[in-house]
Amino acid sequence: MTDTLSPNKDAYARLLEAIDHGVYRPGDRLVESELAKRFDMSRTPIREALQRLETQSLLTRDGRSLIVASLDHNQLAELYVVRAELEGLAAGLAARQAADEEIRVLRQMVEEDRAHLGDPEALSRANRRFHHQIHKASRNRYLVQQLDLVHRSMALLATTSLAAEGRDQAALDEHDAVVRAIEARDPETAAAALKAHISKAFETRLRLNAESESTD
Structure with missing residues:
Protein backbone atom coordinates (compact mmCIF):
# COMPACT_ATOMS: atom_id res chain seq x y z
CA MET A 1 0.00 0.00 0.00
CA THR A 2 1.46 3.32 -1.07
CA ASP A 3 1.82 5.97 1.62
CA THR A 4 0.10 9.16 0.46
CA LEU A 5 0.51 10.92 3.81
CA SER A 6 2.93 13.71 4.58
CA PRO A 7 6.43 12.15 4.41
CA ASN A 8 8.30 14.74 6.48
CA LYS A 9 6.36 14.38 9.72
CA ASP A 10 7.32 12.26 12.70
CA ALA A 11 5.62 8.94 13.44
CA TYR A 12 3.06 10.42 15.83
CA ALA A 13 1.99 13.14 13.40
CA ARG A 14 1.74 10.71 10.50
CA LEU A 15 -0.34 8.22 12.47
CA LEU A 16 -2.60 11.02 13.66
CA GLU A 17 -2.96 12.24 10.08
CA ALA A 18 -3.77 8.72 8.90
CA ILE A 19 -6.57 8.39 11.46
CA ASP A 20 -7.84 11.89 10.69
CA HIS A 21 -7.95 11.17 6.94
CA GLY A 22 -9.72 7.84 7.43
CA VAL A 23 -6.80 5.68 6.33
CA TYR A 24 -7.30 3.89 9.64
CA ARG A 25 -10.88 3.85 10.93
CA PRO A 26 -12.45 2.91 14.27
CA GLY A 27 -11.91 -0.79 14.89
CA ASP A 28 -8.87 -1.08 12.61
CA ARG A 29 -5.94 -2.94 14.14
CA LEU A 30 -2.57 -1.16 14.12
CA VAL A 31 0.41 -3.48 13.89
CA GLU A 32 3.79 -2.03 14.76
CA SER A 33 5.77 -3.93 12.11
CA GLU A 34 3.29 -3.08 9.34
CA LEU A 35 3.31 0.61 10.27
CA ALA A 36 7.12 0.69 10.33
CA LYS A 37 7.17 -0.73 6.80
CA ARG A 38 4.44 1.62 5.54
CA PHE A 39 6.10 4.74 6.92
CA ASP A 40 9.64 3.52 6.23
CA MET A 41 10.66 4.03 9.85
CA SER A 42 12.21 1.93 12.57
CA ARG A 43 9.84 0.31 15.04
CA THR A 44 10.98 2.43 18.00
CA PRO A 45 9.35 5.74 16.93
CA ILE A 46 6.26 3.81 15.80
CA ARG A 47 6.02 2.12 19.21
CA GLU A 48 6.38 5.47 21.00
CA ALA A 49 3.71 7.04 18.76
CA LEU A 50 1.30 4.18 19.44
CA GLN A 51 1.83 4.55 23.18
CA ARG A 52 1.18 8.28 22.97
CA LEU A 53 -2.03 7.78 20.97
CA GLU A 54 -3.18 5.17 23.46
CA THR A 55 -2.57 7.62 26.32
CA GLN A 56 -4.74 10.15 24.47
CA SER A 57 -7.51 7.51 24.12
CA LEU A 58 -7.31 7.55 20.32
CA LEU A 59 -6.25 3.91 20.45
CA THR A 60 -7.56 1.20 22.73
CA ARG A 61 -6.57 -2.35 23.64
CA ASP A 62 -8.18 -5.43 22.16
CA GLY A 63 -6.35 -8.18 23.96
CA ARG A 64 -2.69 -7.59 23.17
CA SER A 65 -3.45 -5.55 20.06
CA LEU A 66 -4.08 -1.84 19.63
CA ILE A 67 -7.07 -0.74 17.59
CA VAL A 68 -8.40 2.68 16.60
CA ALA A 69 -10.92 3.64 19.29
CA SER A 70 -14.58 4.37 18.64
CA LEU A 71 -16.98 6.61 20.53
CA ASP A 72 -20.10 5.31 22.24
Missing part, protein backbone atom coordinates in the same frame (compact mmCIF):
# COMPACT_ATOMS: atom_id res chain seq x y z
CA HIS A 73 -23.26 7.42 22.53
CA ASN A 74 -22.31 9.04 25.84
CA GLN A 75 -18.78 9.86 24.68
CA LEU A 76 -20.18 11.37 21.50
CA ALA A 77 -22.61 13.56 23.46
CA GLU A 78 -19.85 14.68 25.83
CA LEU A 79 -17.55 15.51 22.93
CA TYR A 80 -20.15 17.65 21.17
CA VAL A 81 -21.01 19.53 24.36
CA VAL A 82 -17.38 20.50 24.85
CA ARG A 83 -16.89 21.23 21.17
CA ALA A 84 -19.90 23.56 21.01
CA GLU A 85 -18.71 25.59 23.99
CA LEU A 86 -15.10 25.87 22.81
CA GLU A 87 -16.01 26.60 19.18
CA GLY A 88 -18.50 29.23 20.30
CA LEU A 89 -15.84 30.86 22.45
CA ALA A 90 -13.43 30.86 19.51
CA ALA A 91 -15.97 32.53 17.23
CA GLY A 92 -16.74 35.19 19.83
CA LEU A 93 -13.06 35.94 20.32
CA ALA A 94 -12.50 36.01 16.55
CA ALA A 95 -15.22 38.67 16.25
CA ARG A 96 -13.22 40.78 18.70
CA GLN A 97 -9.63 39.90 17.81
CA ALA A 98 -9.36 38.86 14.16
CA ALA A 99 -7.52 41.06 11.71
CA ASP A 100 -9.51 42.29 8.73
CA GLU A 101 -7.36 40.06 6.52
CA GLU A 102 -8.29 36.98 8.55
CA ILE A 103 -11.96 37.80 8.22
CA ARG A 104 -11.61 38.19 4.46
CA VAL A 105 -10.00 34.73 4.32
CA LEU A 106 -12.98 33.27 6.19
CA ARG A 107 -15.33 34.91 3.71
CA GLN A 108 -13.34 33.52 0.78
CA MET A 109 -13.47 30.04 2.30
CA VAL A 110 -17.25 30.12 2.55
CA GLU A 111 -17.58 31.19 -1.08
CA GLU A 112 -14.98 28.75 -2.41
CA ASP A 113 -16.32 25.80 -0.42
CA ARG A 114 -19.57 25.93 -2.37
CA ALA A 115 -17.64 24.26 -5.19
CA HIS A 116 -17.44 21.14 -2.98
CA LEU A 117 -21.22 20.67 -2.65
CA GLY A 118 -22.02 17.05 -3.44
CA ASP A 119 -18.52 15.86 -2.46
CA PRO A 120 -18.69 15.01 1.29
CA GLU A 121 -15.02 14.10 1.65
CA ALA A 122 -13.75 17.30 0.01
CA LEU A 123 -16.25 19.36 1.96
CA SER A 124 -15.17 17.66 5.18
CA ARG A 125 -11.57 18.71 4.55
CA ALA A 126 -12.71 22.24 3.72
CA ASN A 127 -14.82 22.25 6.88
CA ARG A 128 -11.77 21.42 9.01
CA ARG A 129 -9.82 24.25 7.38
CA PHE A 130 -12.65 26.69 8.03
CA HIS A 131 -12.95 25.81 11.70
CA HIS A 132 -9.18 25.84 12.17
CA GLN A 133 -9.05 29.33 10.65
CA ILE A 134 -11.58 30.53 13.23
CA HIS A 135 -9.52 28.90 15.99
CA LYS A 136 -6.42 30.81 14.86
CA ALA A 137 -8.39 34.05 14.51
CA SER A 138 -9.41 33.77 18.18
CA ARG A 139 -5.80 34.71 19.03
CA ASN A 140 -5.82 32.47 22.13
CA ARG A 141 -3.16 29.76 22.06
CA TYR A 142 -4.61 27.85 25.01
CA LEU A 143 -8.03 27.67 23.40
CA VAL A 144 -6.46 26.51 20.13
CA GLN A 145 -4.64 23.72 21.99
CA GLN A 146 -7.87 22.49 23.56
CA LEU A 147 -9.70 22.62 20.25
CA ASP A 148 -6.89 20.61 18.63
CA LEU A 149 -7.50 17.89 21.22
CA VAL A 150 -11.24 17.95 20.54
CA HIS A 151 -10.72 17.70 16.78
CA ARG A 152 -8.36 14.77 17.23
CA SER A 153 -11.20 12.92 18.94
CA MET A 154 -13.52 13.91 16.08
CA ALA A 155 -11.28 11.77 13.86
CA LEU A 156 -12.73 8.73 15.65
CA LEU A 157 -16.04 9.26 13.86
CA ALA A 158 -16.04 6.86 10.92
CA THR A 159 -18.13 9.06 8.61
CA THR A 160 -18.75 12.76 8.10
CA SER A 161 -22.15 14.22 8.95
CA LEU A 162 -21.79 16.26 5.76
CA ALA A 163 -22.72 13.11 3.82
CA ALA A 164 -26.32 13.36 5.05
CA GLU A 165 -28.77 14.55 2.42
CA GLY A 166 -29.03 18.33 2.41
CA ARG A 167 -26.51 18.77 5.20
CA ASP A 168 -23.76 20.16 2.96
CA GLN A 169 -25.78 23.18 1.82
CA ALA A 170 -27.14 23.79 5.32
CA ALA A 171 -23.64 23.63 6.83
CA LEU A 172 -22.30 26.21 4.39
CA ASP A 173 -25.25 28.48 5.13
CA GLU A 174 -24.41 28.15 8.83
CA HIS A 175 -20.76 28.98 8.09
CA ASP A 176 -21.96 32.06 6.25
CA ALA A 177 -23.97 33.16 9.30
CA VAL A 178 -20.90 32.77 11.52
CA VAL A 179 -18.73 34.82 9.19
CA ARG A 180 -21.36 37.54 8.85
CA ALA A 181 -21.39 37.92 12.64
CA ILE A 182 -17.58 38.02 12.77
CA GLU A 183 -17.56 40.60 9.96
CA ALA A 184 -20.02 42.69 12.01
CA ARG A 185 -17.70 42.39 15.04
CA ASP A 186 -20.61 40.92 16.99
CA PRO A 187 -19.11 38.35 19.40
CA GLU A 188 -22.40 37.25 21.00
CA THR A 189 -24.05 36.50 17.65
CA ALA A 190 -20.89 34.83 16.30
CA ALA A 191 -20.67 32.56 19.34
CA ALA A 192 -24.38 31.70 19.16
CA ALA A 193 -24.21 31.01 15.43
CA LEU A 194 -21.27 28.64 15.77
CA LYS A 195 -22.81 26.82 18.73
CA ALA A 196 -26.02 26.40 16.70
CA HIS A 197 -23.91 25.03 13.82
CA ILE A 198 -22.32 22.41 16.08
CA SER A 199 -25.75 21.53 17.50
CA LYS A 200 -27.08 20.87 13.99
CA ALA A 201 -24.03 18.74 13.20
CA PHE A 202 -24.63 16.70 16.37
CA GLU A 203 -28.30 16.26 15.53
CA THR A 204 -27.34 15.01 12.05
CA ARG A 205 -24.76 12.66 13.55
CA LEU A 206 -27.33 11.15 15.90
CA ARG A 207 -29.75 10.62 13.04
CA LEU A 208 -27.08 8.94 10.91
CA ASN A 209 -26.11 6.66 13.79
CA ALA A 210 -29.74 5.71 14.40
CA GLU A 211 -30.23 4.89 10.71
CA SER A 212 -27.05 2.83 10.67
CA GLU A 213 -28.10 0.84 13.73
CA SER A 214 -31.53 0.14 12.23
CA THR A 215 -29.95 -1.49 9.18
CA ASP A 216 -27.42 -3.65 11.05
Whole structure:
Protein backbone atom coordinates (compact mmCIF):
# COMPACT_ATOMS: atom_id res chain seq x y z
CA MET A 1 0.00 0.00 0.00
CA THR A 2 1.46 3.32 -1.07
CA ASP A 3 1.82 5.97 1.62
CA THR A 4 0.10 9.16 0.46
CA LEU A 5 0.51 10.92 3.81
CA SER A 6 2.93 13.71 4.58
CA PRO A 7 6.43 12.15 4.41
CA ASN A 8 8.30 14.74 6.48
CA LYS A 9 6.36 14.38 9.72
CA ASP A 10 7.32 12.26 12.70
CA ALA A 11 5.62 8.94 13.44
CA TYR A 12 3.06 10.42 15.83
CA ALA A 13 1.99 13.14 13.40
CA ARG A 14 1.74 10.71 10.50
CA LEU A 15 -0.34 8.22 12.47
CA LEU A 16 -2.60 11.02 13.66
CA GLU A 17 -2.96 12.24 10.08
CA ALA A 18 -3.77 8.72 8.90
CA ILE A 19 -6.57 8.39 11.46
CA ASP A 20 -7.84 11.89 10.69
CA HIS A 21 -7.95 11.17 6.94
CA GLY A 22 -9.72 7.84 7.43
CA VAL A 23 -6.80 5.68 6.33
CA TYR A 24 -7.30 3.89 9.64
CA ARG A 25 -10.88 3.85 10.93
CA PRO A 26 -12.45 2.91 14.27
CA GLY A 27 -11.91 -0.79 14.89
CA ASP A 28 -8.87 -1.08 12.61
CA ARG A 29 -5.94 -2.94 14.14
CA LEU A 30 -2.57 -1.16 14.12
CA VAL A 31 0.41 -3.48 13.89
CA GLU A 32 3.79 -2.03 14.76
CA SER A 33 5.77 -3.93 12.11
CA GLU A 34 3.29 -3.08 9.34
CA LEU A 35 3.31 0.61 10.27
CA ALA A 36 7.12 0.69 10.33
CA LYS A 37 7.17 -0.73 6.80
CA ARG A 38 4.44 1.62 5.54
CA PHE A 39 6.10 4.74 6.92
CA ASP A 40 9.64 3.52 6.23
CA MET A 41 10.66 4.03 9.85
CA SER A 42 12.21 1.93 12.57
CA ARG A 43 9.84 0.31 15.04
CA THR A 44 10.98 2.43 18.00
CA PRO A 45 9.35 5.74 16.93
CA ILE A 46 6.26 3.81 15.80
CA ARG A 47 6.02 2.12 19.21
CA GLU A 48 6.38 5.47 21.00
CA ALA A 49 3.71 7.04 18.76
CA LEU A 50 1.30 4.18 19.44
CA GLN A 51 1.83 4.55 23.18
CA ARG A 52 1.18 8.28 22.97
CA LEU A 53 -2.03 7.78 20.97
CA GLU A 54 -3.18 5.17 23.46
CA THR A 55 -2.57 7.62 26.32
CA GLN A 56 -4.74 10.15 24.47
CA SER A 57 -7.51 7.51 24.12
CA LEU A 58 -7.31 7.55 20.32
CA LEU A 59 -6.25 3.91 20.45
CA THR A 60 -7.56 1.20 22.73
CA ARG A 61 -6.57 -2.35 23.64
CA ASP A 62 -8.18 -5.43 22.16
CA GLY A 63 -6.35 -8.18 23.96
CA ARG A 64 -2.69 -7.59 23.17
CA SER A 65 -3.45 -5.55 20.06
CA LEU A 66 -4.08 -1.84 19.63
CA ILE A 67 -7.07 -0.74 17.59
CA VAL A 68 -8.40 2.68 16.60
CA ALA A 69 -10.92 3.64 19.29
CA SER A 70 -14.58 4.37 18.64
CA LEU A 71 -16.98 6.61 20.53
CA ASP A 72 -20.10 5.31 22.24
CA HIS A 73 -23.26 7.42 22.53
CA ASN A 74 -22.31 9.04 25.84
CA GLN A 75 -18.78 9.86 24.68
CA LEU A 76 -20.18 11.37 21.50
CA ALA A 77 -22.61 13.56 23.46
CA GLU A 78 -19.85 14.68 25.83
CA LEU A 79 -17.55 15.51 22.93
CA TYR A 80 -20.15 17.65 21.17
CA VAL A 81 -21.01 19.53 24.36
CA VAL A 82 -17.38 20.50 24.85
CA ARG A 83 -16.89 21.23 21.17
CA ALA A 84 -19.90 23.56 21.01
CA GLU A 85 -18.71 25.59 23.99
CA LEU A 86 -15.10 25.87 22.81
CA GLU A 87 -16.01 26.60 19.18
CA GLY A 88 -18.50 29.23 20.30
CA LEU A 89 -15.84 30.86 22.45
CA ALA A 90 -13.43 30.86 19.51
CA ALA A 91 -15.97 32.53 17.23
CA GLY A 92 -16.74 35.19 19.83
CA LEU A 93 -13.06 35.94 20.32
CA ALA A 94 -12.50 36.01 16.55
CA ALA A 95 -15.22 38.67 16.25
CA ARG A 96 -13.22 40.78 18.70
CA GLN A 97 -9.63 39.90 17.81
CA ALA A 98 -9.36 38.86 14.16
CA ALA A 99 -7.52 41.06 11.71
CA ASP A 100 -9.51 42.29 8.73
CA GLU A 101 -7.36 40.06 6.52
CA GLU A 102 -8.29 36.98 8.55
CA ILE A 103 -11.96 37.80 8.22
CA ARG A 104 -11.61 38.19 4.46
CA VAL A 105 -10.00 34.73 4.32
CA LEU A 106 -12.98 33.27 6.19
CA ARG A 107 -15.33 34.91 3.71
CA GLN A 108 -13.34 33.52 0.78
CA MET A 109 -13.47 30.04 2.30
CA VAL A 110 -17.25 30.12 2.55
CA GLU A 111 -17.58 31.19 -1.08
CA GLU A 112 -14.98 28.75 -2.41
CA ASP A 113 -16.32 25.80 -0.42
CA ARG A 114 -19.57 25.93 -2.37
CA ALA A 115 -17.64 24.26 -5.19
CA HIS A 116 -17.44 21.14 -2.98
CA LEU A 117 -21.22 20.67 -2.65
CA GLY A 118 -22.02 17.05 -3.44
CA ASP A 119 -18.52 15.86 -2.46
CA PRO A 120 -18.69 15.01 1.29
CA GLU A 121 -15.02 14.10 1.65
CA ALA A 122 -13.75 17.30 0.01
CA LEU A 123 -16.25 19.36 1.96
CA SER A 124 -15.17 17.66 5.18
CA ARG A 125 -11.57 18.71 4.55
CA ALA A 126 -12.71 22.24 3.72
CA ASN A 127 -14.82 22.25 6.88
CA ARG A 128 -11.77 21.42 9.01
CA ARG A 129 -9.82 24.25 7.38
CA PHE A 130 -12.65 26.69 8.03
CA HIS A 131 -12.95 25.81 11.70
CA HIS A 132 -9.18 25.84 12.17
CA GLN A 133 -9.05 29.33 10.65
CA ILE A 134 -11.58 30.53 13.23
CA HIS A 135 -9.52 28.90 15.99
CA LYS A 136 -6.42 30.81 14.86
CA ALA A 137 -8.39 34.05 14.51
CA SER A 138 -9.41 33.77 18.18
CA ARG A 139 -5.80 34.71 19.03
CA ASN A 140 -5.82 32.47 22.13
CA ARG A 141 -3.16 29.76 22.06
CA TYR A 142 -4.61 27.85 25.01
CA LEU A 143 -8.03 27.67 23.40
CA VAL A 144 -6.46 26.51 20.13
CA GLN A 145 -4.64 23.72 21.99
CA GLN A 146 -7.87 22.49 23.56
CA LEU A 147 -9.70 22.62 20.25
CA ASP A 148 -6.89 20.61 18.63
CA LEU A 149 -7.50 17.89 21.22
CA VAL A 150 -11.24 17.95 20.54
CA HIS A 151 -10.72 17.70 16.78
CA ARG A 152 -8.36 14.77 17.23
CA SER A 153 -11.20 12.92 18.94
CA MET A 154 -13.52 13.91 16.08
CA ALA A 155 -11.28 11.77 13.86
CA LEU A 156 -12.73 8.73 15.65
CA LEU A 157 -16.04 9.26 13.86
CA ALA A 158 -16.04 6.86 10.92
CA THR A 159 -18.13 9.06 8.61
CA THR A 160 -18.75 12.76 8.10
CA SER A 161 -22.15 14.22 8.95
CA LEU A 162 -21.79 16.26 5.76
CA ALA A 163 -22.72 13.11 3.82
CA ALA A 164 -26.32 13.36 5.05
CA GLU A 165 -28.77 14.55 2.42
CA GLY A 166 -29.03 18.33 2.41
CA ARG A 167 -26.51 18.77 5.20
CA ASP A 168 -23.76 20.16 2.96
CA GLN A 169 -25.78 23.18 1.82
CA ALA A 170 -27.14 23.79 5.32
CA ALA A 171 -23.64 23.63 6.83
CA LEU A 172 -22.30 26.21 4.39
CA ASP A 173 -25.25 28.48 5.13
CA GLU A 174 -24.41 28.15 8.83
CA HIS A 175 -20.76 28.98 8.09
CA ASP A 176 -21.96 32.06 6.25
CA ALA A 177 -23.97 33.16 9.30
CA VAL A 178 -20.90 32.77 11.52
CA VAL A 179 -18.73 34.82 9.19
CA ARG A 180 -21.36 37.54 8.85
CA ALA A 181 -21.39 37.92 12.64
CA ILE A 182 -17.58 38.02 12.77
CA GLU A 183 -17.56 40.60 9.96
CA ALA A 184 -20.02 42.69 12.01
CA ARG A 185 -17.70 42.39 15.04
CA ASP A 186 -20.61 40.92 16.99
CA PRO A 187 -19.11 38.35 19.40
CA GLU A 188 -22.40 37.25 21.00
CA THR A 189 -24.05 36.50 17.65
CA ALA A 190 -20.89 34.83 16.30
CA ALA A 191 -20.67 32.56 19.34
CA ALA A 192 -24.38 31.70 19.16
CA ALA A 193 -24.21 31.01 15.43
CA LEU A 194 -21.27 28.64 15.77
CA LYS A 195 -22.81 26.82 18.73
CA ALA A 196 -26.02 26.40 16.70
CA HIS A 197 -23.91 25.03 13.82
CA ILE A 198 -22.32 22.41 16.08
CA SER A 199 -25.75 21.53 17.50
CA LYS A 200 -27.08 20.87 13.99
CA ALA A 201 -24.03 18.74 13.20
CA PHE A 202 -24.63 16.70 16.37
CA GLU A 203 -28.30 16.26 15.53
CA THR A 204 -27.34 15.01 12.05
CA ARG A 205 -24.76 12.66 13.55
CA LEU A 206 -27.33 11.15 15.90
CA ARG A 207 -29.75 10.62 13.04
CA LEU A 208 -27.08 8.94 10.91
CA ASN A 209 -26.11 6.66 13.79
CA ALA A 210 -29.74 5.71 14.40
CA GLU A 211 -30.23 4.89 10.71
CA SER A 212 -27.05 2.83 10.67
CA GLU A 213 -28.10 0.84 13.73
CA SER A 214 -31.53 0.14 12.23
CA THR A 215 -29.95 -1.49 9.18
CA ASP A 216 -27.42 -3.65 11.05
